[in-house]
């Protein structure tokens with residue numbers, strides 16, 4: 546904190562803004578803070594007043610630091626009742642800002658002290674706060690950071706009733722960003738102190754947030770398994786390789802999806818390619834729609850939503866470790882074809898294109914992505930040596946079948962494949978001499994079949 550503050554004072558604190566999944570960020574904060582709330586017998590609740598943008602532009606590390614500091618204070622200075630976190634967006638001077646309120650039913654702060662707490666080293670010199678107090682730096686840093694995020698911090702508090710901190714940040718341009726209600730609500734009784742099951746085996750926990758790794762790892766070791774940690778996908782691959790060389794491979798891996806260096810999806814594809822046979826469970830924000838199908842196609846066996854529900858975690862351990870020889874889902878390890886193939890993929894949905902590319906590259910197929918009919922035609926005019934051309938049906942500037950007939954005229958030798966959400970008209974497919982139709986969702990076995998012909 547002192548270091549942060551001196552950097553702020555010298556104007557040397559740099560913020561790193563990037564696209565951040567708001568639900569993942571909030572789920573991480575809740576996973577962590579819930580434990581301290583529960584330790585004090587308090588309820589930590591999230592109340593979403595409206596749908597929120599799923600992607601925002603923030604310095605994730607610093608924003609997490611702010612939320613954790615304020616929620617942590619709320620827990621520290623509350624003896625009974627609850628802490629409620631709310632989030633909403635609101636226009637301030639034509640700019641849509643992201644707001645959070647953190648409200649507690651604790652000690653409260655006297656009016657004359659309310660200004661002071663945002664200044665460094667100011668603490669309220671009363672017995673209660675000194676008995677639990679820190680250095681008095683947290684809120685000063687939050688306030689400085691929020692100013693730098695073009696936001697603000699406000700406080701409303703009544704002694705004896707509680708405090709409400711309201712913060713705002715500039716989330717970048719969120720006009721047009723997909724919005725959904727965040728579901729962070731916690732069913733009661735979720736954080737059990739002792740593990741309800743006893744298991745044995747080796748487990749690897751992969752998450753870039755140290756506190757989260759330690760928390761999940763703690764639950765796992767309390768159930769009897771041996772835990773190792775990795776900070777990102779690359780480190781996980783090394784640990785898995787090492788464990789295998791030592792003759793005691795991991796039976797189960799819990800892996801976060803969004804991590805720097807190498808995320809969970811890429812790591813899982815790589816692990817399956819290398820023949821890892823154990824269970825792989827994704828840790829990800831529960832609100833992400835359609836994630837289950839996508840992840841199972843990539844080689845994951847299961848998904849645990851964040852905030853991590855300890856009962857579900859123990860249940861998963863029991864499934865994979867206790868009697869894992871029988872209950873573990875058999876995972877098909879794809880045969881990696883040796884042929885050096887090159888595919889052109891026309892897909893306008895960015896995520897779908899990335900996933901298909903990842904899957905194809907895991908099967909040693911070099912994949913070039915184009916996202917409109919026009920781009921596809923241009924690419925083929927300069928280079929038509931692709932082994933296959935995969936065409937999505939609905940595109941912003943046309944449809945896959947019309948494009949297919951055009952391409953057949955221009956490049957008769959091309960091997961065309963249609964990717965579609967529904968069975969296309971068989972008559973048309975026959976006319977166009979299209980040999981393969983892939984029905985969505987695309988998965989590894991569909992692509993393996995396609996490659997093997």
Ligand code: ADP
Pocket residue numbers: 614618619620622649651652653654662667668669674678679680681682683684685708
């Ligand atoms: P620290 O908690 O490390 O002392 P902070 O800057 O985070 O430093 O907080 C400064 C002071 O503000 C605290 O010591 C406490 O007296 C008061 N304070 C902060 N949050 C709350 C809260 N939710 N309820 C009551 N008092 C609070």
